[in-house]
Amino acid sequence: MELPKLAVFDLDYTLWPFWVDTHVDPPFHKSSDGTVRDRRGQTIRLYPEVPEVLDRFRGLGVPVAAASRTGEIEGAKQLLELFDLDRYFVQREIYPGSKVTHFERLRQKTGVPFSQMLFFDDEKRNIVDVSKLGTEWCYLHSCPEWNESSSPNSRIRDICKGPSWTLRFSLWMSLI
Numbered sequence: 001m002e003l004p005k006l007a008v009f010d011l012d013y014t015l016w017p018f019w020v021d022t023h024v025d026p027p028f029h030k031s032s033d034g035t036v037r038d039r040r041g042q043t044i045r046l047y048p049e050v051p052e053v054l055d056r057f058r059g060l061g062v063p064v065a066a067a068s069r070t071g072e073i074e075g076a077k078q079l080l081e082l083f084d085l086d087r088y089f090v091q092r093e094i095y096p097g098s099k100v101t102h103f104e105r106l107r108q109k110t111g112v113p114f115s116q117m118l119f120f121d122d123e124k125r126n127i128v129d130v131s132k133l134g135t136e137w138c139y140l141h142s143c144p145e146w147n148e149s150s151s152p153n154s155r156i157r158d159i160c161k162g163p164s165w166t167l168r169f170s171l172w173m174s175l176i
């Protein structure tokens, strides 16, 4: 399978298990023990597989970008920095509105055509919007039991996250 020229990740419920504008309380800070906490002292975590997934893309030479429609722009950027993820992302498009805008800007900035982008997101509305541009996509969503439907020769996948994030990680790896 041909590798994508750009892998684009949503943030909320794709890289971390919360909405940054609703469930946590910015600003964030990193304690001396390396733990990231919000203003109230609540510990903030990524999905544990995320750094390994991003490392894998980097090892394959596939650039990675972020596309988020959160209104908590500063908080989201701060988390990318505190989790030491900034180094992975060649572009960050973080602002409210349809992700069509985010992707048009990514195309302008990177020169990568939509058809060679691979998009990871947990919300169907974003998948629907962006897939109309011709991107390939991977829909990550929760359901009680693991399931996957896809064409074997395509990166277009409908993936149920299921009860195990480890399982989801192995699925991501099977895509690339």
Ligand SMILES: [Mg+2]
Residues within 6 Å of the ligand: 010, 011, 012, 013, 014, 121, 122, 123
């Ligand atoms: Mg999301």
